[in-house]
Amino acid sequence: MAINGIQFQKGLSLAAFLKDYGTEDQCETAFIKARWPHGFICPCCSHTAAYEFRRQERRYWQCGACRHQTSLRSGTVMEHGHLPLTKLYLAIYLMTQSKTNIAALALMRQLGISWKAAWLLKHKLMEVMAQREADHPLEGDVSVDDAYLGGERTGGGPGRGSSNKVAFVAAVEMREGRPQRVRFDPVAGFSFAALTPWARLAVAPGSCVVSDGLLGFEVLERLGYTHKVVLAPRGKAGTEIEPFKWLNVLLGNLKTSLSGTHHAFKFAKYARRYLAEVQYRFNRRADMAAMVPRLAVAVAQTRPCPKRMVLGKAEVRT
Structure with a gap:
């Protein structure tokens, strides 16, 4: 049996990671490159000349034109954060190099920080992943299926309700015959009204979409997509036919990864981020070593996400 080259790639070993990101100076240099790959650019006036100085051991840049001062983290998703950059890069490493997810509790132990700090950092990184994936529609031959995340709870109604x-x-x-990219998008339901914005966001025009006959997916025809229906037999046999075989494998891996890592989380509130984490990692699986610098670039380019935006109104229970 041939070895799957993607699955058995070396990735980025811990020793190699520590060689490049083992000190605060190394991480600072890497993050400067991630934020300004072609040199400093003022966030206010786009001027490229600046004066550098330090205040309370933190590095700042003052624009030579408008005199606006900015730190390395200001204007990024890590704005107002106090964790060392070594902790940030280690979290990026742990969240990208594992085939399965890592829980906030495990992240807490690996980083040597509090659980609340680990949870907040994990959710900020998942938010970066979600925003990075949002504008990348699938194209060509696309297979789709309806799915549900979460289980029944006492008093919460049976089955899909x-x-x-x-x-x-x-x-x-x-x-x-091989999967290239995936999308896992939470939706309000499977009605035409709920699936219309999903289709426009998730599937590129001109694609050929195959579904199992769910009525809601007929909206694809109304939107101008080529839509084919393949009625799958019930039971296990229905999961093994083309073109749904790989889709069901990926769904099984997704649910196993989430249930095996997390005891529980508020599905309605955080499903988008947890699904995006799995999607982000799968879509970049061909070069695992590159995921660390790539996610660092995404962190540097994502707008601030303060704690109140991460938490929302409901309490945290994960």
């Missing part, structure tokens, strides 16, 4: 279940669309872009 459970208040603890989150509906999402699983879609995979296929090429030569």
